């Protein structure tokens with residue numbers, strides 16, 4: 001026996017017959033068994049883990065499938081209902097025998113002329129309704145802007161025609177309504193399938209007021225799922241296209257309205273705005289829109305996912321093909337009935353003296369808000385507006401809006417998602433989610449620490465600290481104390497902004513509406529900063545209009561060569577602005593809270609001058 005054997009020899013000197021000491025064998029068996037046991041346990045743990053993951057995936061899949069099935073059934077029933085409503089309207093249109101050309105002649109009438117002819121009886125409400133129905137059906141076949149025809153419009157128009165005296169200042173004017181305005185006996189989905197079939201018992205206050213004025217609601221228009229996008233797409237009605245370039249979006253969230261109005265198939269519509277949803281689509285489609293001060297027009301009966309978040313308030317306002325459309329509807333909607341139906345609305349009648357004043361104004365202007373660089377076409381639109389207003393005797397002064405760089409992430413983004421997006425997420429979890437919202441939904445779904453980490457990664461990859469800050473924004477409100485602090489910061493910002501406004505002795509401000517013109521379909525979420533120009537005035541609760549000034553020229557597109565090319569957003573904007581020649585470009589006209597009349601005065605004077613220039 002060699003030295004090795006000896007060393008491993010058991011004390012009693014036994015071996016296992018294979019020249020191996022017994023102690024060694026016992027130890028090996030023990031290790032082997034332990035390893036076996038451990039491997040067995042690991043296998044069990046692994047199997048259990050895999051099983052759990054597979055079960056979670058399976059349960060999630062089943063849940064998703066079940067939601068899609070349930071929501072899908074509701075969507076199917078809604079589409080059938082909309083098709084039946086359309087068939088009913090088409091039947092009446094066939095019987096009335098109005099031709100497309102006849103319809104075009106009526107629809108071509110400017111708002112004031114239409115109003116005059118309806119008032120003096122040259123046109124019947126039913127005739128006008130049929131003309132707009134024909135055009136709206138033609139427009140929606142191309143653009144998918146109408147969600148639903150309202151067959152009741154026929155009876156409303158007929159009853160107006162039977163009146164001895166005209167029904168009101170909007171007698172017989174057809175009005176299109178964003179789908180989120182509640183209608184008695186109908187549902188308002190806000191693009192969420194599971195909100196369908198929740199039938200409302202009465203019309204939104206603004207609809208009651210419009211009907212009282214003699215207007216005829218005739219179609220409902222499309223919007224994005226949740227209302228919180230700068231484009232218009234949802235799982236129920238699908239995507240709405242831009243009236244000039246179908247590869248692009250008409251904007252959002254009142255995108256169905258803007259597409260319909262931009263196509264000339266509605267003379268007056270109503271939208272809502274908590275981040276730019278009236279002004280953005282008006283700009284993308286070259287319409288007129290007015291975002292009113294929070295409490296100037298009733299929001300009672302408007303569906304929304306932002307209810308309860310009152311620091312940045314949602315607003316309601318008119319949209320039109322003509323300036324007179326927004327002026328007349330706003331003016332007449334400020335009625336006793338309106339104030340009686342919703343006592344929360346400030347009982348302020350239209351201030352004629354503010355609107356008609358001839359006193360020269362001091363108007364601030366800026367083409368860059370310090371947050372998102374406007375493209376050359378939008379900068380040029382501001383300069384055109386500035387020159388035009390100067391020629392009319394107003395004093396135009398350069399104005400730098402203070403603190404926008406912090407206000408957008410810290411005040412806008414943080415407030416509207418102050419619950420880490422929970423209110424939105426809870427609804428999206430019960431629905432089919434459009435791809436544009438999937439990324440935003442992810443931000444709301446993941447734990448705070450993960451979003452925090454992700455925001456820094458995105459910031460580094462996109463080379464964009466602003467984007468990182470915006471992504472982190474919803475993380476910071478964790479308590480009622482935090483919410484109180486947020487309210488305080490909003491008030492401090494309002495004070496700071498007003499001080500800057502007062503220091504320059506401003507009456508109004510003109511600036512871009514969005515940093516870009518109409519964007520390609522499904523790409524708006526890649527350039528969220530572009531919407532800072534509208535969001536600012538939601539934070540401030542100022543009155544603000546959007547009106548067409550010019551169209552994109554080939555020089556504007558060439559001048560994109562000088563556009564900053566640093567961040568991923570910059571690069572997207574450069575790409576998206578290719579081929580934008582001919583698209584409308586609006587400017588934003590801003591006034592202090594409850595000074596819509598002053599905003600409208602500036603818009604009116606600017607509009608008249610621009611039109612006179614075009615005609616000469």
Ligand SMILES: CCCCCC/C=C\CCCCCCCC(=O)NCCO
Pocket residue numbers: 227228229230252253272273274275276277278280304314315416417424440524525527528531
């Ligand atoms: C809930 C916050 C999501 C932020 C996502 C930012 C992405 C794109 C910017 C969208 C800008 C337009 C928002 C318009 C919202 C609006 O005014 N809605 C009308 C509600 O009545």
